[in-house]
Amino acid sequence: MTKYLPLFPLGIVVYPGEKLNLHIFEPRYKQLIQECITNKTTFGIPSFLENGIGEYGTELKVLRVEKKYDNGEMDIKTQALGIFRVIKLDKQAPGRLYPGGEVQPQETDLSGDVFFRVEIEKLLRQLYEALHITSLLLSLPADFKSFDVAHHLGLSLEQEYLLLQTKSEADRQDFILQHLRAIVPVVHETERLKERVKMNGHFKNLTPPEL
Template identity: 60%
Template sequence: MSQYLPLFPLNIVVYPGEKLNLHIFEPRYKQLVLDCMMDGKNFGIPTYIQNGVGQYGTEVEILNIEKKYDNGEMDIRSRGVRTFKILSFDKTAPGRLYAGGEVESIVYQDDEDIITKTKIQELMQQLYEALGLKGLASSLSDDFNSFTVAHQLGLNLEQEYALLQMKSESDRQELILQHLQNILPIVLETERLKERVKQNGHFKSLTPPEF
């Protein structure tokens, strides 16, 4: 079943469940927020990618307006609700300044693979420790899913957008696992190189090989 949503294209990927703080300053989006607050409606954030509005995005609910400025600008707190695909796009919604579009919800499959999930968790902990982010490593929850960790993996915008479109959790896990397997050796080698550079010029105590 489709619905018409006010749309706020941004050069980011928002995932279901993600909390997002936004500073609203353009007149069209100030109007969008006020309309949504007045009517009790949500709006959509489709990803602006490759110089255009992508077909996929996430419906967002406004939690509250944190601050209003004298010039009408606002700080808002919001949260991703569900992912959608745009069926039709209007650069301006009827009678409004902002964009709008007919969208349909994406139904995801909750088919996580526990073995893949365990591998991801291990590699993420190695990555965080290599980067000196032990706090992140220890705070990784056992009930995480691909969306809750996607922004912590160093994925580029195209990869994050591809993740959003995948309906299967197991497929998203495979993408994440492959990414971690690719970048972890590079990060570890970079950290080793940094240590070698730090040691350059120091007195070294080396055990000579036996022959």
């Protein structure tokens, strides 16, 4: 089953449940957001990648307008709902300034594997400790999902987009684990290298080996 959505392409990936703050300044998107507010309708953010607008995106609702400017610009708070696939894209929705498109909502499994979750948290803690940013983990819920941590893994935009398309939570967890298993040792080695560089030029108090 498909539906028609106003579209707001951006060079980001937005995950279901995520809250996103946006500053709206282009006339076409001021029109889009104003109509969503007036009609209590939703809009979509398809990810804009290097080769153009991606096939997948996320549907969002406007929570509230934080600030309105004299020139019609707005600061808004939004929340992401679900994932969609673009079936047909219109560079301009009929009679509108902004793009639109026929989209197909995608089912997203959120069940996952508890053992994967434990391993992800363990590796995340190792990564953040190595980077000295452990405070980021304080608000992580016990039953966190892949989407809750996806923006905090050091993924590229393309990797985040690939995660958005992955329908199974277990597969997303596996993707994250592979990434963390690859990156954590690199970060640890980088920290060790930094320490070795710092020691260069210092007076060294070393015990010579017995000959």
